[in-house]
Amino acid sequence: MDDSSDFIxxxxxxxxxxxxxxxxxxxxxxxxxxxxxxxxxxxxIVNNSSSWRLERVFLSRDPTxxxxxxxxxxxxxxxxxxxxxxxxxxxxxxxxxxLRRAGMPLSNVKRRESRKFPPIVVGGPCSGxxxxxLIDRVDGYFLGDAENSLPIFLDRLDEFGVIAFWENPELFxxxxxFWSPHFLSLHNNKSYSELIKKNPLQYEIGSWYKYFDxxxxxxxxxxxxxILTDLPDYHPYGxxxxxxxxxxxxxxxxxxxxxxxxxxGMFSPARYRNLDRLLEIAExxxxxxxxxxxxxxxxxxxxxxxxxxxxxxxxxxxFEISIATLRPDKVTSEIIEALVNGGTKSLTIAPETGTDxxxxxxxxxxxxxxxxxxxxxxxxGGIPILKDFFLTGLPYxxxxxxxxxxxxxEMQQKIxxxxxxxxxxxxxDINPLVPKWQTPLKNxxxxxxxxxxxxxxxxxNMFHSNLRRMDIVRPKLVSLQSFLGQTWLTxxxxxxxxxxxxxxxxTHIPISRNGAFYLKQFSDILDxxxxxxxxxxxxxxxxxxxxxxxxxxxxxxxxxxxxxxMENSALNLI
Numbered sequence: 001m002d003d004s005s006d007f008i009x010x011x012x013x014x015x016x017x018x019x020x021x022x023x024x025x026x027x028x029x030x031x032x033x034x035x036x037x038x039x040x041x042x043x044x045i046v047n048n049s050s051s052w053r054l055e056r057v058f059l060s061r062d063p064t065x066x067x068x069x070x071x072x073x074x075x076x077x078x079x080x081x082x083x084x085x086x087x088x089x090x091x092x093x094x095x096x097x098x099l100r101r102a103g104m105p106l107s108n109v110k111r112r113e114s115r116k117f118p119p120i121v122v123g124g125p126c127s128g129x130x131x132x133x134l135i136d137r138v139d140g141y142f143l144g145d146a147e148n149s150l151p152i153f154l155d156r157l158d159e160f161g162v163i164a165f166w167e168n169p170e171l172f173x174x175x176x177x178f179w180s181p182h183f184l185s186l187h188n189n190k191s192y193s194e195l196i197k198k199n200p201l202q203y204e205i206g207s208w209y210k211y212f213d214x215x216x217x218x219x220x221x222x223x224x225x226x227i228l229t230d231l232p233d234y235h236p237y238g239x240x241x242x243x244x245x246x247x248x249x250x251x252x253x254x255x256x257x258x259x260x261x262x263x264x265g266m267f268s269p270a271r272y273r274n275l276d277r278l279l280e281i282a283e284x285x286x287x288x289x290x291x292x293x294x295x296x297x298x299x300x301x302x303x304x305x306x307x308x309x310x311x312x313x314x315x316x317x318x319f320e321i322s323i324a325t326l327r328p329d330k331v332t333s334e335i336i337e338a339l340v341n342g343g344t345k346s347l348t349i350a351p352e353t354g355t356d357x358x359x360x361x362x363x364x365x366x367x368x369x370x371x372x373x374x375x376x377x378x379x380x381g382g383i384p385i386l387k388d389f390f391l392t393g394l395p396y397x398x399x400x401x402x403x404x405x406x407x408x409x410e411m412q413q414k415i416x417x418x419x420x421x422x423x424x425x426x427x428x429d430i431n432p433l434v435p436k437w438q439t440p441l442k443n444x445x446x447x448x449x450x451x452x453x454x455x456x457x458x459x460x461n462m463f464h465s466n467l468r469r470m471d472i473v474r475p476k477l478v479s480l481q482s483f484l485g486q487t488w489l490t491x492x493x494x495x496x497x498x499x500x501x502x503x504x505x506x507t508h509i510p511i512s513r514n515g516a517f518y519l520k521q522f523s524d525i526l527d528x529x530x531x532x533x534x535x536x537x538x539x540x541x542x543x544x545x546x547x548x549x550x551x552x553x554x555x556x557x558x559x560x561x562x563x564x565x566m567e568n569s570a571l572n573l574i
Contacts, residue, residue, distance in 0.1 A: 009230040012289060014043065015071055016053035020162070022046045022154070023055050023069060023079035023118070027086075027094035028510065030058045031238055034227065037246055037297070038085050038124075044223040045150050051158040055079065059094060063508050067098045076102035079118050080162050081154075083142075086124040089489035090482070092133060093509040093518060096500035106497050108139050108181060109191055112166050119165050121153075126490075128212070129261055129437040129550050132201065135192045136495040139165070140172075140180040143550075144212035144267075145251070147220045149177030177213030179205070193495045201548050208548045212266075217250065217273045222281050225288040242293075244322065245285045249273060249298035249310075257352075257363040258561060259391065262299050264439045265551025270299075275306045279313055286319065293320040293343075302330035311338035325350065329366050331374035336381035346385035347378055353391065354405030361396055361565055368408055375412045379419035386416070387427040392463065393447040393456055394433055396568045402459060405430070406466050413470050429476045430463045432456060432483045436490055438550050440561035443537035445530045448487045456480060485516030488526040491533060493547060542566040 024042055026033035033039055039056060046054035055069030057076065067076055076082060076099070084095055099106060104117050111117045123142035127134055131141055142149055152175045157164070160171055169182035181192045184204055189195040196204060226245060231238035250272035253263035262268070273281070282294050294314055301307060301323060312334075314321050321342035326335070328349045339347065351371045353359045359366055378386050390405060409428060416424035435444040447456040457480050467475035489496070499522050509515045519526065537543070542565075544558035 010227055011230065012225045012227050013071070014047045014054070016047060017072070019049070019051050019053045020080040020158070021055050021069075021072070021074055021078075022052055023057055023074065023076060023082045025057045025067070025076075025082060025084040025095065025098060026059070027084060027091040027098070028059050029061065033058050034229070037223075037248055040223040040226050040246065042083070042146065042150070043227065044221055045147060046154065048221065049151065049154055049158070052154050057098070059098065059508070059510065063506060066101050066103075077104055077117055081157065082118050082120045084120075084122055086122055086126040086134075089126050089133070089486050090509075090515040091124075091126070092137075092489060092496045093500060093503070093515040096137075096496065097503050097505070097509045100500075100503055101505055106501060107136055107191070109136070109186070111139070112182060115163060115166050118162070125261055125266065129266060130490065130492070130548070131208070132193075132196075132547060133489060133492040133494075133496040135181055135196065135201070136497045139182060140178060141211075142177055143179065143208075144177050145215045145220075146177070147215045148213050149175055152176070153178055177211060179208075179211045191495070191497075193497075208550055209552060212550070214271070217248075217271055218277045222248075222285075224281070224285045226285065228289060228291065243291050244293040244295040244320075245282065245289050245291050247278065247282050247285070247294050247296050249278065249296055249301055249304055249307075251299055253300040254303065255300070255363065255365075258440045258565065259362060259394075259433055259436070261436050261438050263363075264558075265553040266438050267299070268552070270303060272298075272304050275310055275313075278310055282314060282319065283317070292318070293322070295322050295324075297324040300327075301325065302327040308332065308334050308338065311335055311342065315342045322346075324348065326374075327366065328374040329370040331377050333377050333381060336377055336383060340382040344383060346387065347383050348387040348389065349374055349378075350389035351408065352389070353394065353397075353401060354403075354408045355401050358394060358396060358401050361568060362391075362394060371408065372411055372415065375415045376419075379416045379421050379424055382421070384421045384423065385425045385427065386412070388412070388429065390428065390430040391433050392430055392459055395441070395444055395446075395565050402462070406463070409467060409473060410470065413472055416472060424472055426470075426473045427476070428467055428473055429478070430460065430467075431478055432460065432480060434483055434486045434490060437546060438558075440544060440558045440565065442544050442546070442558065443533050443542075443562070445487060445491070445534050445537075448484055448530055449534060450527050450531075453480065453484070479516070481516040481520075483516075485519050487530070488519055491529060493529075 024039060043054050046052050055071045055074055057067050057069050096106060105111050119139040121140040121142060122138045123146050127141055128143050156172055164171055169180055173183055184192060186195055228243060229238055250270060252267040252270040254268055254270045256263045311321060315338050322344050323339060325348040328351060352364050356367050413426055416426055435441045464475050464477055467473045507514055509518055542563045544562050545555050
């Protein structure tokens with residue numbers, strides 16, 4: 001149990017005592033895990049089964065404790081199935097630490113041979129984009145939305161017994177949205193990674209994307225009685241979003257920004273719930289949950305054609321509302337008025353860069369004029385806090401682009417100060433680009449090469465020092481090492497087992513702290529991979545290839561997009 005247990009008091013908690021246990025591991029602390037939708041959605045799916053119960057497991061703040069569940073204090077090895085979601089690649093290290101702390105083998109082959117441990121399944125965008133780092137670790141991947149596949153998987157385990165998964169994995173091959181390494185025949189190989197070095201995974205299984213499964217958001221089950229804590233907002237153990245009902249508007253994106261997996265094909269096209277269904281969910285959820293605040297979120301809220309109607313309908317029904325983020329070109333005075341009437345105090349936009357040309361090259365068709373116009377609408381409309389997201393380390397980024405980013409924030413500051421807001425605040429995050437798989441920028445590791453990292457760090461420090469001098473701007477200081485760690489793991493083709501078998505159990509491997517620094521001991525190996533990726537990319541005239549394709553688009557598409565970018569940027573490398 002997390003050492004925060006003495007402070008946590010939950011309501012709407014399901015405490016089923018009967019049935020098999022699905023242990024849902026969140027690779028982080030309680031307050032972050034309970035601020036997202038994943039746990040809430042899976043809690044409904046699992047507990048709706050008469051034969052299964054969900055038990056949540058979070059990273060303890062005490063590294064001497066073995067991970068145990070919140071609901072029934074069960075140990076990991078005593079549960080029937082373990083599942084985790086991989087939102088970021090550094091999560092793999094946290095899971096490795098937790099499994100070793102629980103005394104479980106990291107090898108899926110060893111677990112299968114022993115029959116003594118629960119199968120481990122994974123979902124989330126990272127494992128779907130590149131399954132290879134986990135090929136020797138996990139026993140199954142949920143691809144796309146889990147609402148269809150997970151209930152069938154649990155029913156199949158209930159029908160045949162958990163032991164059947166180890167002995168007869170072919171019983172699970174027809175489950176939509178599910179794939180297991182155990183579907184492969186090892187022959188004389190000791191691990192699945194050894195097998196696929198001889199026959200690439202794409203060769204062994206065909207199209208990876210065919211396993212992805214997506215639900216109809218208007219008809220799928222929705223978590224209405226959401227778990228809440230009685231802790232006040234911003235308590236150190238309290239969820240980030242506080243006492244609110246989480247209303248998921250939609251999934252996916254159609255914009256195709258070149259740095260984003262979501263819009264590059266893995267989760268496109270965008271899908272939205274209709275207005276009537278959203279209002280029904282909000283009213284029923286508020287009643288079941290006992291809160292009056294609705295937090296509206298999704299991967300691309302701004303393209304929902306009835307967003308303004310939704311906000312006003314909720315406000316007119318007496319709800320407080322908040323919204324995750326809006327595209328600068330979709331901010332309107334009507335929506336801001338609704339948000340202010342609903343009690344919203346903060347809003348986020350993502351300009352990404354300081355120039356129109358660089359932004360367009362990255363596939364984000366938003367202008368500086370629209371960024372400044374949205375800034376005016378937000379502050380003049382009465383929202384006191386605006387948060388900006390920017391990227392640095394992009395192809396074609398020049399010193400002029402970096403100065404333009406600073407200039408853009410200065411202009412936003414002037415707008416905020418000139419408004420009627422008494423104490424306006426402009427929060428700014430400037431993060432280095434992580435070149436993700438399944439995007440045209442997959443191979444853009446240039447700034448992370450050993451010879452270039454100091455320049456990237458200097459650039460980040462330059463931004464931070466300039467922004468700190470501004471009166472109402474609060475920049476967020478980020479660690480380059482964390483983003484380097486993500487980049488290392490994003491591009492792993494060898495399994496993560498090769499790097500995690502000797503994790504020190506006396507320390508944590510949290511996402512943003514020790515994890516990236518732990519990888520430094522393998523930096524020679526990992527850096528050689530990055531150098532090799534860059535050399536191949538440059539010598540192949542910017543060709544993008546994937547060992548496995550996780551989108552509805554081909555490598556020819558990604559190569560064509562990459563070449564358009566590199567034609568502009570090749571002469572501007574730092």
